[in-house]
Amino acid sequence: xxxxxxxxxxxxxxxxxxxxxxxxxxxxxxxxxxxxxxxxxxxxxxxxxxxxxxxxxxxxxxxxxxxxxxxxxxxxxxxxxxxxxxxxxxxxxxxxxxxxxxxxxxxxxxxxxxxxxxxxxxxxxxxxxxxxxxxxxxxxxxxxxxxxxxxxxxxxxxxxxxxxxxxxxxxxxxxxxxxxxxxxxxxxxxxxxxxxxxxxxxxxxxxxxxxxxxxxxxxxxxxxxxxxxxxxxxxxxxxxxxxxxxxxxxxxxxxxxxxxxxxxxxxxxxxxxxxxxxxxxxxxxxxxxxxxxxxxxxxxxxxxxxxxxxxxxxxxxxxxxxxxxxxxxx
Amino acid sequence: xxxxxxxxxxxxxxxxxxxxxxxxxxxxxxxxxxxxxxxxxxxxxxxxxxxxxxxxxxxxxxxxxxxxxxxxxxxxxxxxxxxxxxxxxxxxxxxxxxxxxxxxxxxxxxxxxxxxxxxxxxxxxxxxxxxxxxxxxxxxxxxxxxxxxxxxxxxxxxxxxxxxxxxxxxxxxxxxxxxxxxxxxxxxxxxxxxxxxxxxxxxxxxxxxxxxxxxxxxxxxxxxxxx
Numbered sequence: 354x355x356x357x358x359x360x361x362x363x364x365x366x367x368x369x370x371x372x373x374x375x376x377x378x379x380x381x382x383x384x385x386x387x388x389x390x391x392x393x394x395x396x397x398x399x400x401x402x403x404x405x406x407x408x409x410x411x412x413x414x415x416x417x418x419x420x421x422x423x424x425x426x427x428x429x430x431x432x433x434x435x436x437x438x439x440x441x442x443x444x445x446x447x448x449x450x451x452x453x454x455x456x457x458x459x460x461x462x463x464x465x466x467x468x469x470x471x472x473x474x475x476x477x478x479x480x481x482x483x484x485x486x487x488x489x490x491x492x493x494x495x496x497x498x499x500x501x502x503x504x505x506x507x508x509x510x511x512x513x514x515x516x517x518x519x520x521x522x523x524x525x526x527x528x529x530x531x532x533x534x535x536x537x538x539x540x541x542x543x544x545x546x547x548x549x550x551x552x553x554x555x556x557x558x559x560x561x562x563x564x565x566x567x568x569x570x571x572x573x574x575x576x577x578x579x580x581x582x583x584x585x586x587x588x589x590x591x592x593x594x595x596x597x598x599x600x601x602x603x604x605x606x607x608x609x610x611x612x613x614x615x616x617x618x619x620x621x622x623x624x625x626x627x628x629x630x631x632x633x634x635x636x637x638x639x640x641x642x643x644x645x646x647x648x649x650x651x652x653x654x655x656x657x658x659x660x661x662x663x664x665x666x667x668x669x670x671x672x673x674x675x676x677x678x679x680x681x682x683x
Numbered sequence: 684x685x686x687x688x689x690x691x692x693x694x695x696x697x698x699x700x701x702x703x704x705x706x707x708x709x710x711x712x713x714x715x716x717x718x719x720x721x722x723x724x725x726x727x728x729x730x731x732x733x734x735x736x737x738x739x740x741x742x743x744x745x746x747x748x749x750x751x752x753x754x755x756x757x758x759x760x761x762x763x764x765x766x767x768x769x770x771x772x773x774x775x776x777x778x779x780x781x782x783x784x785x786x787x788x789x790x791x792x793x794x795x796x797x798x799x800x801x802x803x804x805x806x807x808x809x810x811x812x813x814x815x816x817x818x819x820x821x822x823x824x825x826x827x828x829x830x831x832x833x834x835x836x837x838x839x840x841x842x843x844x845x846x847x848x849x850x851x852x853x854x855x856x857x858x859x860x861x862x863x864x865x866x867x868x869x870x871x872x873x874x875x876x877x878x879x880x881x882x883x884x885x886x887x888x889x890x891x892x893x894x895x896x897x898x899x900x901x902x903x904x905x906x907x908x909x910x
Binding site for chain 1 (some may be wrong): 727728730804805807853854855856858861873874875876879880881882883884885886887897900901903904
């Protein structure tokens, strides 16, 4: 019943010192792990705030950092570090919603701006949030709970079955993971004191060794498709000599292609580095290398590959919203 | 996103009635710099535009300006057709319109119905409105439409809202930037509610008094939302 490899982060600022993703949240307790990413929304929160001491920070980054602080506090309040006090993912979701709303309402007043701008693209302190809670059980079981608001995502990569997304983006358009890469659909739900938002909870049970991680859009949008995002991860795991070198390599692959800041918080269950490394090499040779060889043939090949890959990729995702839900979201 | 191209179209709706005379030069200046500033902001964020086009719809009042009620251009591809774009904008003069309201909603409807680019993997469709006045209700055309009133206009604000929310525009690509006073219908559109998503509203007369910080905030909001 182990969390291994240990929690670690990939964190990339597209422009040094001006990133809008918070540092990843990484927390572990015996048989339990919490990972989180927080992506301040530059489109809505691009305005600069001057903090005490004269330091300038974008409202987006300020919001992302605040959400991270709130998430850490919510985990502590729910007894994350203590077996006898651990209240579980449902309690974390309730605590997150309550404490995010309290803290963001309070901070909105502190950082209230003099801008006269209004409209749906000018929300105060906007940020996404995605936290993954992992609880291991015997013999190879792991319960993963994704808690999120916005388009930051939770993923699981199992040694035998590959990458799967645990979340659905909160966007005005319900698109699959390939289509959403080119759509830039505006978000329908994210953390901000100016809108009525929610934290969604989705829990799945995994019965094989796995990696699990949370990622901001700058990370997964650095690849032209979900298959290629998995390829970047697996190539790094297969080629590197150790866990941290693999994450450095994965980060370099993202940084080379990313057009945005990127944050990933990642850990594993029921498998140390040698197991992960071996599984990645096997997945690369047996599955990814032959399938992705066809990608050189262009978008048609990518769409055909996605058609074969999608069901496996979405095997743990929440149900797609109904047409009625989509209309209500509008 | 790796390997993706951004195709950006921009439609500039300019109130060219007589009351705009004091600010017309500033609006024209802003119209000419807007695309350059957005392109620069995108370059700063390491984002590349494969193609940018801009067109202009200058409007007055269909109910008192006759054939001068509307002047519109086709899309100019920038920077290649920059001189032609500048000549068109330079030729606009603030005149006519009588008292407010003006025919801004007709201009907005024509802007929404533009022949938007579908090229490339990612598009951004921007409409920018500069006006210092309220707008005629679209219902007025039922009883008083002049001969040159454009065909296919929405019948009322609900129809126009459907047009904005509907399929002619790519939902993810569209953005509406309003420099308009606190008057009908801008208070509704600018709030970004009731179907008017993806909006930024600077409540003033045609952007008069727009401080540099707010201007940069608008440009950044657009630049950050590409990619």
